[in-house]
Amino acid sequence: MILEKIQNSDQPLCAQQIYEEMKEALDLATVYRGLKYLEENSEISSFLLDCSERGVERYYSSFFAHHKHYMHCMACHRFTPIDTCPLGGFESLEKKTGFRIDEHFLTLKGLCKKCQNK
Amino acid sequence: MILEKIQNSDQPLCAQQIYEEMKEALDLATVYRGLKYLEENSEISSFLLDCSERGVERYYSSFFAHHKHYMHCMACHRFTPIDTCPLGGFESLEKKTGFRIDEHFLTLKGLCKKCQNK
DNA sequence: AAGTTTTTGCAACTGATTTGCATAAATTAT
DNA sequence: ATAATTTATGCAAATCAGTTGCAAAAACTT
Ligand SMILES: [Mn+2]
Ligand SMILES: [Mn+2]
Ligand SMILES: [Zn+2]
Ligand SMILES: [Zn+2]
Numbered sequence: 001m002i003l004e005k006i007q008n009s010d011q012p013l014c015a016q017q018i019y020e021e022m023k024e025a026l027d028l029a030t031v032y033r034g035l036k037y038l039e040e041n042s043e044i045s046s047f048l049l050d051c052s053e054r055g056v057e058r059y060y061s062s063f064f065a066h067h068k069h070y071m072h073c074m075a076c077h078r079f080t081p082i083d084t085c086p087l088g089g090f091e092s093l094e095k096k097t098g099f100r101i102d103e104h105f106l107t108l109k110g111l112c113k114k115c116q117n118k
Numbered sequence: 119m120i121l122e123k124i125q126n127s128d129q130p131l132c133a134q135q136i137y138e139e140m141k142e143a144l145d146l147a148t149v150y151r152g153l154k155y156l157e158e159n160s161e162i163s164s165f166l167l168d169c170s171e172r173g174v175e176r177y178y179s180s181f182f183a184h185h186k187h188y189m190h191c192m193a194c195h196r197f198t199p200i201d202t203c204p205l206g207g208f209e210s211l212e213k214k215t216g217f218r219i220d221e222h223f224l225t226l227k228g229l230c231k232k233c234q235n236k
Numbered sequence: 237a238a239g240t241t242t243t244t245g246c247a248a249c250t251g252a253t254t255t256g257c258a259t260a261a262a263t264t265a266t
Numbered sequence: 267a268t269a270a271t272t273t274a275t276g277c278a279a280a281t282c283a284g285t286t287g288c289a290a291a292a293a294c295t296t
Contacts (some may be wrong), residue, residue, distance in 0.1 A: 015252080027276050032253060045165045048174060050223075056174065056283095057252075071217045079176045080217050088206060090226070098231030099189045099198050105168075108208070113216030133284080145245050150284060174252095175283075 001025070002034040003062075006044055011079050012059035012070065014049075035060055047105060051077065071108040075115035082108070121180075122153040124162055125138070129197050130177035130188065134168075153178055165223060169195065189226040193233035200226070 005018055019031045026034075038044045038060075045066045046058050054077060063070065069086070070079035090101045137149045144152075153189055156162045156178075163184045164176050172195060179186065187204070188197035208219045 029254080030279080031274060033274085036254090048166060048168045056166060057250075071215070071219060072198045073217070074220070080215055082211065082215075085207070086206075086211065087224075089139055090204070093200065093204065096199075097189070098234070099191070100234055101189060101225075101226050102192070102228040104227070105223075105225045106205075108217075108219050108221070108225075110218045110220040116218055117217075147246080147285080148244060151243085199291075224285090 002031060003038055003043055006038075006060055007062045009061075012047070012061040012065075014057040014059050016057070018060075047107075049107065053077070069106045069108070071110060072114070073112035073115055074109055075111055075118075078112060080112055120149060121156055121161055124156075124178055125180045127179075130165070130179040130183075132175040132177050134175070136178075165225075167225065171195070187224045188228070189228060189230070191230035191233055192227055193229055193236075196230060198230055 001022060002018055005021065006013055015028070015031055015035060018035075019026070019028045022031070035044070035046075039046055043063050044060045045063050046060045048056060048058055049072060050056050051072065052074065059079075065081075067085070071080045071082065072079055085106075087104055087106060090104075093099070094101055119140065120136055123139065124131055133146070133149050133153060137144070137146045140149070153162070153164075157164055160181050161182050162178045164177055164178045166174060167190060169175050169190065170192070177197075183199075184224075185203070187200045189200065190197055203224075205222055205224060208222075211217070212219055
């Protein structure tokens with residue numbers, strides 16, 4: 001159920017949002033346990049969002065959307081996906097610093113098209 | 119005191135780390151209040167780090183280091199600063215999506231030089 | 237020194253997430 | 267199909283970073 005909800009959404013969802021729509025069927029603790037299980041089994045992936053209005057929440061999206069980046073609208077709080085990762089090769093940075101980069105997380109914030117025209 | 123500690127550190131620091139070194143002088147709540155004040159007055163800036171070992175914590179660095187990005191070592195948990203922001207112009211992305219990008223946050227994770235050679 | 241404002245410590249609270257525990261549901265063995 | 271065993275669930279309590287109320291302490295004004 002939880003997996004389907006996430007797969008059928010065009011937006012990353014947080015635990016509360018998933019719970020809202022199934023509160024008659026599932027307890028919040030069960031939602032969290034389900035999300036944990038799904039993430040451990042690589043069916044979904046998550047990232048933290050630090051939103052000035054809504055605070056810090058973890059958002060989940062289906063795994064095939066793994067390593068996708070989003071732009072977060074600070075007005076409507078929706079995510080706009082970015083098709084191509086704007087981060088290119090880190091080779092020169094790695095060579096220069098000796099650091100081996102394994103993962104990167106990028107969050108863009110601003111105003112979506114709709115919210116600008118208001 | 120808090121501001122000095124942050125300015126004199128080569129690493130972003132979290133509330134706990136700052137508190138550790140002044141626990142005889144300051145209460146943790148006072149540290150948090152100080153950090154809030156300093157950030158509101160743009161003397162420091164902060165970012166969230168989601169570390170698989172240490173959990174989610176907010177790290178603070180002096181404001182002149184604002185808009186700096188770091189690579190976080192997953193072994194020693196230290197930050198290596200990146201001198202030049204690897205993110206170039208978002209103009210084409212903005213034009214294509216209509217989204218207006220105001221801020222961006224980037225976290226790189228991996229293994230620092232030292233930790234690789236162990 | 238007395239009155240006023242600001243800062244502090246401490247404890248209680250918050251909100252997201254996790255956990256213990258006893259029960260319910262699903263599986264497997266008899 | 268029935269009893270024994272395993273797994274999933276609800277609910278409440280715990281956790282953890284961070285915040286807040288409140289009364290006492292410190293700093294500032296008069
Ligand atoms: Mn990327
Ligand atoms: Mn940048
Ligand atoms: Zn919007
Ligand atoms: Zn390291």
